[in-house]
Amino acid sequence: MPDTRDAGQAFRKQPLRGTSVRSRVISELRGRIISGELAPGTSLSEIVLSEAFGVSRTPVREALKQLQTEGLVNIRPRVGTFVSAPSRREITELFQMKELLEGAAARLLAQRGRVPELEELADNLARADAAVADGDQERYAELVHEFHDLVMRGADNAKLADHYRTLMNQLAYHRLVHTSLSQPGRPTRSESEHHHVLELVRAKDGDGAERVMREHVRASHRALMDSLDPQASPTAPRAAD
Known part of the structure; x- marks a missing residue:
């Protein structure tokens, strides 16, 4: 309604x-x-x-x-x-596109070598680690956005960035992140996944960076769907980022 x-x-x-x-x-x-x-x-x-x-x-x-x-x-x-209120099918389709775009961005960033975004990502993770340790979900949600934006910016592909911006707008992603991060243990898992992505990017492992980023987005989508399912167990791990 x-x-x-x-x-x-x-x-x-x-x-x-x-x-x-x-x-x-x-x-x-x-x-x-x-x-x-x-x-x-x-x-x-x-x-x-x-x-x-x-x-x-x-x-x-x-x-x-x-x-x-x-x-x-x-x-x-x-x-x-x-x-607009995206349906479950629309959310699934948008996350499928998110997986493709963010995976491609991670690969492109890894192929660029030492670029300023790498240091910015390291700084982001240091601040995010502190936010997780402090239990500051509001702050961590902001840093999640910054991390993914930095990966996309570091890919240095304007067309990719344009499609990504439109996609994120349609998802109204801010709301999804805030909801998902309230689930026990998700901020810690999310941050660990971000660290893994950066490790592979720094190693110039484009294949690995793309694979891990895509796995991260798929896990986020599965957890988000669980959080939207009224029949899901209240103790089941749920997330999105």
Whole structure:
């Protein structure tokens, strides 16, 4: 069932100005959907949003059409526009693509040799180790995003990065990570897997880096599906990252 809430309250007194109002509306809505501030099923009213942004309905309508193309909203004729809520099948398909893209990125990074991203990844893991030790799940979730972004950036392939960004937006991955990391033991396992990926990248083992990254994503997907299954045991290990 669609969520009957609408986005109006979140945008009160936030008029947008600039050379491209449409782009600003797209950016604002996209960011709030991806972060989870606008939850799946939230109603997006053209009238409410245009009043909140201080713009006409035209750029809002154009922005919503663009976000539908990106898979972030659903426009239902004569019903309304809602923040997308991916089905289990869609999540599975998106994770299959995530596995392919992140595996390829790990391979490409390993083939590049010593690049600045390697030191940045090492620093990320040091900070992530501390966050896990402190039990700071909020901080660790942020560092998970940073780790995967660094791997993708280190691959130095703009086309790959573009596809990856669209994919992650459609997954609204922030919400999934926060949910999964609440499961006992997952932050520790996740961090160990990240260390293994970096070890293979540093060894310039492209085959190994791709294999381990893909295994990591597959394990994440399996655990996420367990967490979404109401029949799953509450003590079963669950995760996603």
